[in-house]
Every structure is written in C-alpha cells, then in structure tokens.
Amino acid sequence: MNRSLQIVCMLFPGVTQLDLTGPAQIFSRLPDTELSFAWHRIEPVLTDAGFAIVPNTTLTAAPQADVLFVPGGQGAFELFEDDVALEFLRRQSTGARYVTSVCTGSFALAAAGLLRGKRATSHWASLGLLERFGVTPTAQRVVHDGNVVTGAGVTSGMDFALSLAAEVFSPDVAKRVQLAIEYDPSPPFDAGSPERPEADAAQVEQTIEAMRELRGPLVDRAVDRLSQREIR
Template identity: 45%
Template sequence: MLNESVNAEQKLVVGMVLFPGLTLLDLIGPLTVLAYHSTIYLVSSSLKPVTSDQGAQLVPNCDYDGCPVNLDILFIPGGDGVVDAMVDPALLSFVKTRGQNAGYVTSVCTGALILAAAGLLEGFDATTHWAWHDVLKTFGANPVAKRVVIDRNRVTGGGVTAGIDFGLSLLAHLRGELAAQTRQLMIEYDPNPPFESGSPEKAEPKVIELAEKLLNAAAERQIVIQRQNRARP
C-alpha cells in the first residue's frame, strides 16, 4: 500500500473508470489535479467513446483487460449512469478485482455507490453526493457529511465539485502538502462562490426541494434500496 514515503519522482498509476452517463466534472476535477504526478488509465469495457450525462464523449485509452492489475489508485466517478452501472456485472467485477489490489480505492460523488455495490465500502467511513448518503448505509458503509473522507485506504469525495478537493487531499496524502498546495496554485483553485447554497446545510428549503426534484434522487434512491434489500439473504 502507498504512503507518504513513496518516491516522489515515481509516477502514480491511476485507473479512472468510465461508464455511460458519468458526470464530466466528477472525473475532470481529480484528473486535472492528479495528472501531473500520474500515469492515467481511462478504463472502460471497450475502447469505444463513452457518452457522459452531459452528452460529451470521452475516449478510453484501455479496456478492462488492458488495465494494470496493481493500481496505486482506483477511481470511480458518479453520474446519472450510476444506477445502471451498479448492476453491470463486468464493471462490478473489474472494480472489485482491481480494488482488492489497489493501493487506494477512491470515488467522487455517487461513484461511492459503485464501490459500495462491489463490496468495497462495507465497514468504512465514506461520503457521496448529499442526496445519496442514506443509500450508503444499505451497503454497510458509514456515511459522513464531509467534503472528503479518508478511512484507511478508502478516499471518497462529496458531490461533483468536491472532486478538486478530493484530488488535492489525496495528493497531499501521497506526495505531501507542498505538492498539493503547488498544484492548487497552478490550477488557481481559490473558490469564492456567488451564492451560499452549495450544501443542504446552507441552502434554503425551496432550493433543496427544487434540487431534489431535478435530480430525481428520491425515485432513484428507492430503486437502489429496494434492489439491495432483495439481494440480501
């Protein structure tokens, strides 16, 4: 397993999983932070372009079989396609096998649900998008309402924009704070949002209600919870 003593000149080997309906920023934030220090494998079931939930397409550079067996970091983004990805046998098999060998098993947003469905978050503290915290419990994880959660070799980030915080936190953990702070300055990450509505704790009730409606989170949560309950012996 990696730790802070890893040779700082050695590139991290990072596998980032692509699937139909992933959210671009879930992926691009961490990729932007980590790429300078890493060899990045964008992994999918084939080398065909993968369409994100915003319609933009991403081109994998390796398939499941071509991905290194021993990754330093396995990373899973979230997105509208997560509910389907959670029951994709090939994807779950890949995530489980690579996750068992990876130095760090990680996610941003609802990517944590894929890790959970693969059995990789049971007994771990973890975070995900605020609308999905209760679902993590059904898989035996301990949801924590934080931007980034590190529990042993599991590192999870909150919703979408938390991907940059996630990337910087992971980089600091593996390469030290100087490397992370330098990267933060290089990408000029100095957030100053125009509204204080970026979390349920800060947003007005009417904003939360509309966000829930647009996310369709309540209906999808029920699908996942019912599916998991049926799977229990």
C-alpha cells in the same frame, strides 16, 4: 516509489464529467504519475453533459491501480447490473493502495461490496441511501477511512484530489498543483450545500425525495444481489 504511480479511473455512460475531469486535471499534474481511463471498449463514452470522453484502456487491459478512482453520475447506478464492471472494481481493489470515489461513485464501490463498515460520503441528495449497503453516510467534503477516500458531490472532486495528493505525495506537492491550476474558489452565492444560508430548503427536500424514489429501488436490488453473492 520505483515506478510511476498508477491512477486508474473508471469511465461509464452517464458519468458526471466534472466528477472525473476535475480530479483528473489535478492527477495529471502530479509527479511521475500515469492516468488510465477504463471502460469495456475504447470508444467514446457519453457523459451527462452531452459530450463524450474516450477511454485509453479497457477493464480487462487496465494496469493494476495504486489509486482506483470512480466518479459519479446516474450511470453509476446502472453499474449495479454490470457484473464485469463490479468484478473489475473488486479485482483492482485488492491491489490498490487507495480505493476512491467522488459523488455517487461511492455507490458503485458499495455495490461491489467494498464499503461495508466504512465511513463514506456522496452527493447530499443520495447520501442517506449509502446506509442500506452497511455504510456509515458521512456529510463531509472529503472522508478518509483507512485506504478508502471518498469525495462529496461534483465540485468536491477538486478538494478530494488535492487531499489525496497531499497524502500520497506531500502537502507541498498538493499546494503547488493548487496554485498551478489557480484553484481559488470564490462563488458568487453561498448556496453550495444544504447547510449553506442561501440554500433553498424546499429544493433540498424535494431533491432528496426525488433521488430516494429514483435510486432507492436500484440500491435495494443491488443490496440483494450483493447479499446473494456473499451467501454463495
């Protein structure tokens, strides 16, 4: 391409930092790529890990994204009531080559009306709620559907970013980045997803129910808001 690849990452209070910083570490090593971290104001944004990240642009000043990226976290559900943030996603998506997310960032995309009729993934605890937006929930680590690329929960952001790098650049570029950051996971336990043999089935059931109670009403209100917008 004739100019730098523009990756625009949306920031918001309550973001799960690894959803953002894992992919950002990979994106930062891609050739001829510029990263923007956008929010309403250029001031520290508190993550769910207790430390803050400072955006380097605003939602109004951000460049047009080639790759639009939304991380997850409970804060993604609070974006449902933020018309400026949702309009930013809609506006950016019209010119983006790829519209992407990790974890519950897919819910922000869905609330903006960008995932209807698409296959998408999210963190397993909330994945089923995507269906209420007219999305096909897909329990895979990384899901590609046209120009929409979504990653599952938190640590899947690394796989998501490498997969996207391979598509945008080449598998060789992605492999070189993987080697450079020594991404060679070997977890001490085999309990990293509900399907793994050491996963606690009771924990899975309780967590899904808790997320349904916490986030289900927020999703339903967002679906209603989106429906009213589409009627207008």
